[in-house]
Amino acid sequence: MRSFPRSTVCAALAVALLLSPDSALALGMAPDRARAAVSDELVGGEGLDPGRGVAEDPGAEPDTGAEPDTWIDPDTGSGSDTGSGSDTTPDPAGDADSGAPESAVPGAPGPGGTAEVDGEGDTAAGAHEHASDQPARATGTADEAEIPAELPVAGTLIVLADEVSHTAAAAASIAETGDPVSDTTALQTVPGVTMVATDDGPVVAIDPALVGPDAETGQRFEGEAELGADARAAVAEAVVEAEGAPLSDAEALAAAVAGASEATGGLPITGLIIPGIPPSGTSAAKSHAADVVFYSGGGSPSDAQLTQLVTDAGSYWRSQTEGKVSGFTVALKARSSKFAGDRSMRCSSGSRDALWSDAASQFGRTAASYIGSGRHLIVLVDDNCGALANNVSGVASYGSLHSGGLVWVDLGSRHDAGLPLSAATGVVAHEIGHNLGIGHGGSRVCTGTATDSRVSGGKPAAPCRDIVYGDPYNVMGIGSWLGGRRPPALPVAQKEALGVLPKAAVRTVTAAGGRSQTFTLAAGGATSGVRGLKVDGGAGGTFHVEYRSMSGQDTGLALQTGQVYDTSAGGAKEFFTAGGVRVLRGASARNTNGTNRFESTVISARDTQRGKAGLFQNVRAGKSVTPWNSTARITVLSTSSGSARVRVDFTAFGDVSYQHRSLTEINWVKSRALVAGVASGNGVAEYRPTRTLTRAELAVALFKLRAPKNYTAPKTSPYSDVKPGSKHFREISWMHASGIQKGVTGSGKKPAFRPSDPLTREAFAVYLTRFTKPKYTPPKKTPFADVATKRGSYRAISWVHGKRYLSATKQPRGLPKFAPTAHLTREQLAIALYRATR
Secondary structure, three states: OEEOOHHHOOOOOOOOOOOOHHHOOOOEOOOOOOOOOOOOOOOOOOOOOHHHOOOOOOOOOOOOOOOOOOOOOOOOOOOOOOOOOOOOOOOOOOOOOOOOOOOOOOOOOOOOOOOOOOOOOOOOOOOOOOOOOOOOOEEOOOOHHHOOOEEEEEEEEEEOOOEEOOOHHHHHHHHHHOOOOOHHHHOOEEOOOEEEEEOOOOEEEEOHHHHOOOOOOOOEEEEEEEOOHHHHHHHHHHHHHHOOOOOOHHHHHHHHHHHOOHHHOOOOEEEEEEOOOOOOOOOOOEEEEEEEEEEOOOOOOOHHHHHHHHHHHHHHHHHHOOOOEEEEEEEEEEEEOOOOOOHHHHHOHHHHHHHHHHHHHOOOOOHHHHOOOOEEEEEEEOOOOHHHHOOOOEEEOOOOOOOOEEEEEEHHHHHHHOOOHHHHHHHHHHHHHHHOOEEEEEEEEEOOOOOOOOEEOOEEOOOEEEEOOOOOOOOOOHHHHOOOOOOOOOOHHHHHHHOOOOHHHEEEEOHHHOOEEEEEEEEOOOOOOOOEEEEEOHHHOEEEEEEEOOOHHHHHHOOOOOOOEEOOEOOEOEEEOOOEEEEEEEEOOEOOOOOEOEEEEEEOEEEEEOOEEEEEOOEOOOOEEOOOOOOEEEEEEEEOOOEEEEEEEEOOOOOOOOOOOOHHHHHHHHHOOOOOOEOOOOOOOEOOOOOEOEHHHHHHHHHHHHOOOOOOOOOOOOOOOOOOOOOOHHHHHHHHHOOOOOOEOOOOOOOEOOOOOEOEHHHHHHHHHHHHOOOOOOOOOOOOOOOOOOOOOHHHHHHHHHOOOOOOEOOOOOOOEOOOOOEOEHHHHHHHHHHHOO
């Protein structure tokens, strides 16, 4: 037997060649913090890459017990190029006369001997290499004390995104009965996992904290695994079972992962990230390929059914990417019975790393070779895994349009609902969608009267919350279990973010185009026409508008006109119908390495239909939707089977949303043209509510409210600093003539007006009192902490405060403060004048 001395496996970190530009992707998985360990029932490397199996040399000499002089890395021999820079799997058709599997270097030394490494034996880009003068693995007793304390871990980072526990039965219930989805099936988010697809084959889990929250699939990771007692014992057992053959790093790592104690949190791994290269030209058309492995042991769909299922899912993306995914070929490997007796292995979130590693090896590849290759590795089981898989139906990697990726789907989830295999088309399409860089399709539900709220840290503030899978019209939402072989169309927000829609299909709408604009939208399931609006809502952000009906791609939903379907969850009443206009918030940020996570969230309208009151995702004619803090409001004018007419109304100013506290007063100022807007540079005027009002601006506002139309300005100015013909001379001279403002002491005989000076609250109170001329006696005792009764402006200040034209600020103790010398804002002016003229 071979010994495995500790000194042989201390690997230095080195910057390896990066993966191809398309390797950037971010993986989305659904397990609870999966440990990424091979099932505890596996021993001796079972379930690992067959191409990296135990090497047996029939010509090896008996074990002498001597320690070899040279470390021979079985993976430094030449390997065939399968099309990916990160694929180090050797050619399965290699030298059959070597007497050893491809994972061992031809010419490996016998016990106590040395070997020369072929200088032309290149490793694939990014593969970890060892110097040829390091000590070799020796034969002898597999003493755990001689097993290395560390093993190298180098490969491609894979970030698995959160998934949500949901079932086919729940989706079918909604579609067939209109019953609501329950909290237990729709609202449980299962945290994602971070993994490394190593260059040599195995996929291992790492602590997400090691790489931080900004880690992205496709980045290069290099580090070391620390082997505890359980892991060393597993490696020692693998050495014994190798019966004289050398173990590669991959074999040792696989054994260590399988043996690592779950009680200690799995195999500890340390290391660092080397960022990937941003992809380029990702919107060009490209054909994709899918390598599919079905692991038997549960249900038994036929090869033809499985091929058709994945083909239909690929065809869906050919359609929904407008041909940017130009083809989708499917290679179905003969079904594997390797884990037929181990349902836990097929289902458990902690075993998917081993499944992907094994499945890739059946195509002569490594799991890492699917990252950035335009190929999809799809693992299928038919087990109705349920709690074993954290109640998720599928898991996949996030990527970019042509990056490819990894997929796992449990086709058995359909059994509880009594659905045919074809019902899983949307689930397979959903997971492939993650590979393309598309996130989930959700909905926002709110209590009370709210329909939307401020978002901070990716989450809406109370009283709203997001239902991650809440969109039935989205294959990336609960629509993944609706539609059979014809899942619902991808919403326009995600299509537009993905960059696959023709420019004419989406109209960009801004306030510069007019306060009120009307558009006709084609149904979202169509393949031509204007299918969406991208509306600039000012500070409220951009949102999309689309129309959905039972036409085109959406006919598979087969929803009934007049039926109200209930998706209520979490205490909020939410519904959808067979058609209507939809407003969606999209998240379309691209990570630095090109990784996309394009998500969308439906913003509903409050309505009552067929006796059900609450939030309706589909907005019918006559109803409006206003996203939070938006300067744009959407009103549905009419709908038909194939189109809808909508109106987009903008607020008066680009910085005053429909939710602004003084919207009514500021709109009134705009309607009377009392205060001019401020140019913003984008063609949309802003009001700047918190900006200080000038004395000249007050003169203009009061003049427009009260001055006679035939007022003629004097030829001689009453002020020393405002000359005839100067800006606002007519309005300012009227202020003097009407007795509202006599001016302040100037340098000469005439008073000064100081038109550009900011107006104080005290001065405004005085001028508004003179403008209004109320009959008013102030209280004998001041209501303010900072305005005495003997102050010259006391009467005016107490009057504007009593009329609620200007407010005072409450203090922790004592009387409120009026702040007479503070400057008046443009918002305060709007409020005061609006109330004073009612």
